[in-house]
Amino acid sequence: MSIFRNDTLGSWTRGGQATVHNVRMTTQVFKQSALAGLVLWVLLTLWLVYEVLHQTTRILLGKMAEAWFQLYVVGSPSSPVLFTAPGGRQYWVRADELLRSGIARDAAGELLYSLKLVGSCTAIFVLIMLFAAWYYFTVSGRGLGSNQFLRGASFATVRQLRRRLRGMAKGCLSVGGIAIPAAYEPEHILLSGAPGTGKTNILHAMLEGIRKEGKRAIVYDTAGTFVERFYRPGRDIILNPFDTRSARWSPWFDVPLDYHYDQIAESVVPDGGKDPFWAKSARGTLVAVMRTLVHQDRMRVSALLDIITRSGLKILAQFVENTDGAAFVSAEGERTSAGIQAELASVLRGFRYLDDTDEGLSIRDWVTIEEDDSWLFITVKADQLPTLRPLITMWLDIAINAIMSMAPDQQRRLFCVIDELPSLQRLPSLSDFLARARKYGGCGILGFQSYPQLEATYGRQEAAALTGYCSTWIALRANDTPTARHISDNLGQVEQVEANEGMSYGVNDMRDGVNLSRVQVTRPLVMPTEIVNLPNLTGYLRFGRDLPVVRFTDRYRHGRLLEPAYIDRAAPGIRLDAASEEAACQTTHQPRRRNPLFRRSSPMVNPRGLIGTRRKKSLRRTPVSSAPAVNAVPFVSRGGPMGRSDPPTLHSLIIHERTSCHAQNYSQQRFPTGSCATFARAKGSCHRTAQRPYRYGGEDDRHWPIQAV
Incomplete structure (x- = not known):
């Protein structure tokens, strides 16, 4: 506490x-x-004058000084002074006569001239020395008053960092005018920043560089801003069941191998917190149902939803009987089985908006086929996120898992841009992707606003591991202290010698003084408060690798909007007739050309490990009010991007199937809506015709008759 109060008198005194x-x-x-x-000037001048004068002149000047002393100090003008001539003869001369002689005047003139000349030169030299002393005092004082770097992280300017990176090959990404080296891209980038700080602006600059270099990217877009600027109809792909431009997708399109069922189930069903039983049981049940549907050749989303979300517990237990799912769901354990079914129903809400389709996008095929520069946009609105969160998590997890199934190639570049990472469920493959994707050419760009959100989704240890896997950090302003503290810790610490200066004063002048001390300390390179107080579009860039941290300022980019962010789809997912799964009609229309990235549901791996081929179907359309017609027009409505079509009006499908049944009586089995109401199979050949309108998931629970012929 100060001696004087902080009033006017005390402040004036201090x-x-x-x-x-x-x-x-x-x-x-x-x-x-x-x-x-x-x-210094006097001594230097005298020494130089002594060296310049001749020896005879120096001797004469010495005798003149002796005569001056005898004359003016002793007061004896007649005192003899022994003078030696240049020839060596010695003379006794009176002191006053020697001073008045011409030879003395010449020696005095020569001395004066030498003093002027030498004095001017030495004066210039002394002034230079004084300026040098002033510079030395300033530098040494600044050094004593500033901190001395010992080791740890360090700061640099943008220009200095560019100079350090000059010899490295540039990549397609840049931040704040600093080009990120190509070797740093597959080591992943972490981008943090509160809303409005410029995080999206930096991502726009990165995506522009990716598009300019013709690289492929998987982009998770929560606001539609990336679609508006970078989506190219006919070349890029959108996945969003609520968007008209979205490609059709089915979970069976991305299970080319049997163990991929487990990967899909793990990404759809999140961890159950303290009790992992419910999550693991739900995953096992989902895998069993999907495998059984493959065995029954009923690979439709509607059939999956009918069994899991719209059937009773007994029907679900009967469906997974004699499968691995029987260990989780049974009619005896009603309460446990009901909890597992409820867990599955909650995470499969978004599946009801998927179309029943035999052709669509395979995310794994899109990742592995490197024939073009197309991008995959996974979009969602804020109000759609609660419904689509499990579905989007599964899509992204399939994509990043497919990257690591490719052949190693460090020259490959496939960017995975996931902004707002905490808005999704936990991505099971993300940690493995960040740790191993470098040799496959996978480049992760992860963004988040708040670190506690990331911890809430992934847990404290895994969240720290995810951020630690990213070598390049771009830190914008953080509005909360935990995020700022986490960023400050990861930007690094510095060990340095700090100078402390103190002043003492008192009534006696002897007490006035300044105390200077130096202490070795370790401090964070950037304080959390500095991160909280950053202005917009300003942040810190850390590359690591013995490179300094820089503070940069980005510029706002006004991009041209090419496409609308969303084109809302008026109707939910299309549901096909249940009998169409087993239809094998003889059709006359030619098959249309298909994109290799869009696959049918065949071949698929069934639970027995066999490869099954889905039979062809013939879909014929008649008005709802008409009876089953023989001359029905083939239904080939496949318009729109990526083969998507939405029927403008309600119409019915007349599905003709002729199949050869085995000489065996099959018991009738009843399924809820979305599948055939009754399968009546008799001995011999039969012809069944089922008529039902196109309906959208969940709107119709009627059972449709099967007519035996």
């Missing part, structure tokens, strides 16, 4: 004492410097 003390110390430095310069 300020006056400090000012007077500073003036006194400054004056003292000036006086001592001037005195040292004067002494």
Whole structure:
């Protein structure tokens, strides 16, 4: 606590004492410097004059000094002075006569001339020395008053960092005018920043570089801003069941191998918190149902939803009987089985908006086929996120898992841009992707607003691991202290010697003084408060690898909007007739050309490990009010991007199937809506016709008759 109060008198006293003390110390430095310069000038001038004068002149000047002493000090003008002539003869000369002689006047003139010439030269030299002393005092004082770097992280300017990176090959990404080296891209980038700080602006710049270099990217877009600027109809792909431009997709399109069922189930069903039983049981049940549907050749989303979400517990237990799912769901354990079914129903809400389709996008095929520069946009609105969160998590997890199934190639570049990472469920493959994707050419760009959100989704240890896998950090302003502290810790610490200066003053001048001490300390390179106080579009860039941290300022980019962010789809997912799964009609229309990235549901791996081929179907359309017609027109409505079509009006499908049944009686089995109401199979050949309208998931629970012919 200060001696004086913080009133006017106390402040005036402290300020006056400090000012007077500073003036006194400054004056003292000036006086001592001037005195040292004067002494140096005199001594240097005398020495140079002595060296310049001839020896005879020096001897004569010495005798003249002796005569001057006898004349003016002793007061004896007649005192003899022994003078030696240049020839060596010695003379006794009176002191006054020697001083009045012409030879003495010539020697005095030569001395004066030498003093002027040499004195001017030495004066210039002394002034230069004084300026050098002033510079030395300033530099040494600045060094004593500043911190001395020992080891750890360090700061640099943008220009200095560019100079350090000049010899490295540039990549397609840049931040704040700094090009990220190509070798750093597959080591992943972490981008943090509160809303409005410029995080999306930096991502726009990165995506522009990716598009310019013709690289492929998987982009998770939560606001539609990336679609508006970078989506190219006919080349890029959108996945969003609520968007008209979205490609059709089915979970069976991305299970080319049997163990991929487990990967899909793990990404759809999140971890259950403290009790992992419910999540693991739900995953096992989902895998069993999907495998059984493959065995029954009923690979439709509607059939999956009918069994899991719209059937009773007994039907679900009967469906997974004699499969691995029987260990989780049974009619005896009603309460446990009901909890598992409820868990599955909650995560499969978004599946009801998927179309029943035999052709569509395979995310794994899109990742592995490197024939073009197309991008995959996974979009969602804020109000759609609660419904689509499990579905989007599964899509992204399939994509990043497919990257690591490719052949190693460090020259490959496939960017996975996931902004707002905490808005999704936990991505099971993300940690493995960040740790191993470098040799496959996978480049992760992860963004988040708040680190506690990331911890809430992934847990404290895994969240720290995810951020630790990213070598390049781009840190914008953080509005909360935990995020700022986490960023500050990861930007690094510095060990340095700090200078501490203290001043003492009192009534006696002897008490006035300045105390200077130096202490070795370790401090964060950037304080959390500095991160909280950053302006918009300003942040810190850390590459690591013994490179300094820089503070950069980005510029706002006004991009041209090419496409609308969303084109809302008026109707939910299309549901096909249940009998169409087993239809094998003889059709006359030619098959249309298909994109290799869009696959049918065949071949698929069934639970027995066999490869099954889905039979062809013939879909014929008649008005709802008409009876089953023989001359029905083939239904080939496949318009729109990526083969998507939405029927404008309600119409019915007449599905004709002729199949050869085995000589075995099959028991009737009843399924809820979305599948055939009744399968009546008799001995011999039969012809079944089922008529039902197109309906959208969940709107119709009617059972449709099967007519035996």
